[in-house]
Amino acid sequence: MMKLEGIEQFDSPGKGRGLRVNRAYGVGELLFSCPAYSYVLSVSERGFICEQCFTRKKGLAKCGKCKKAFYCNAKCQKKDWPVHKLECHTMCAFGEKWCPSETVRLVARIIARLRDQKARSQSEKLLLLKDMEAHTEEMDNEKRERTKADIAGLHQFYSKYLDFPEHQALLTLFSQVHCNGFTLEDEELSHVGLAVFPDIALTNHSCCPNVIVTYRGINAEVRAVQDISPGQEIYISYIDMLYPTEDRIERLRDAYYFSCDCKECTTKSMDVMKMKVRRLSEEISQKDISDMVRYARNAIEEFRRGLWILDSDSCPSELLEMCELIIDKMGSVFDDSNVYMLHMMYQAMGVCLFTENYDGAVRYGEKVLKQYIVLYPAYSLNIASMYLKLGRLSIALDRKPIGISTLKKALAIMEVVHGKDHMYVAELKREISGDE
The missing domain is CATH 2.170.270.10 (SET domain)
Structure with a gap:
């Protein structure tokens, strides 16, 4: 050996x-x-x-x-x-x-x-x-x-x-x-x-x-x-850390055949924040929350199965409409920071990028990034990739100062997770300096 x-x-x-x-x-x-x-x-x-x-x-x-x-x-x-x-x-x-x-x-x-x-x-x-x-x-x-x-x-x-x-x-x-x-x-x-x-x-x-x-x-x-x-x-981490404990454990059992006993899975310290519900005049019941979690999981799975639309000649506007309908329904119970809401907003951003609706992509992306910064660890590829996408979108929309500032935030994370001598880091530095 x-x-x-x-x-x-x-x-x-x-x-x-x-x-x-x-x-x-x-x-x-x-x-x-x-x-x-x-x-x-x-x-x-x-x-x-x-x-x-x-x-x-x-x-x-x-x-x-x-x-x-x-x-x-x-x-x-x-x-x-x-x-x-x-x-x-x-x-x-x-x-x-x-x-x-x-x-x-x-x-x-x-x-x-x-x-x-x-x-x-x-x-x-x-x-x-x-x-x-x-x-x-x-x-x-x-x-x-x-x-x-x-x-x-x-x-x-x-x-x-x-x-x-x-x-x-x-x-x-x-x-x-x-x-x-x-x-x-x-x-x-x-x-x-x-x-x-x-x-x-x-x-x-x-x-x-x-x-x-x-x-x-x-x-x-x-x-x-x-x-x-x-x-x-x-x-x-074998899986996306964004989701609440129950979801993570279910995914780990299904894909890798074990249950996690890490500090986060034991304490569930982030679950309340990840599953935040709206503050409405009438108190939302536990049944309402459970029903909406079930709906959200099913909707996300159905949406995943529908992703073929992006690879075909069908109109992607149908997919964006589907995203928005799901977001609206979940929004009757869930706060915008709820991870199921974030998942669908991220998908909506992807559809907007595909259709070159850059303003729509920025709108969804900014909402997602705001919560990612709270819910993911500091040196997260998910946060870095969102900074990258939003920075590049801002530059494409002639908002160069905002774009450069955002790309610099991506760079700070990428220098840690990829290494300062990585090709991605070198390319991003050229992008920031305007050499590309």
């Missing part, structure tokens, strides 16, 4: 395997980085981001064979070919009918790498990919059926190019990816891909995390967002 300087694996009481530090770390300091064992770029980002190094730039060169993958230059293309050739062949074979999910694409690449791998990789200094948690015995019927569909997709698109392990091993591998996969995001938290980082998979969850995972190309970096003393366990 290789080592990570300053970090060690240990048995965390009640949590199984975990990671702790053996020296002190300050806010913003890099604990360790981990290259992706395997990764895929989202199909929607092709042509905008290099398939090999994940650099976003103009003028990318396309693969001459499949015409679907894009690269910075010949060097990136050559480096990616051992990974890309599998997908290149399948895309050429299926043409317009090629449509495996991101998870299927990632698993196919993992199988190909496992086949060719001769030694422990730099992504597995502490944990081999095959030893990641799978929780297959805890999967419910719905998850099993979903995984079976993924396995069918794998066979459909890759059977001519890969030899697959037997069914149970495939079930385990897909489960490992579901439990341990990381969504790759850019500086505005837009989804750009999917990856696995075995060593980072050892890090346990807390709703009060002391480290954060960000990305530098295809490498994940773990940085301190609190001061950490020698011997302390390091924790990341």
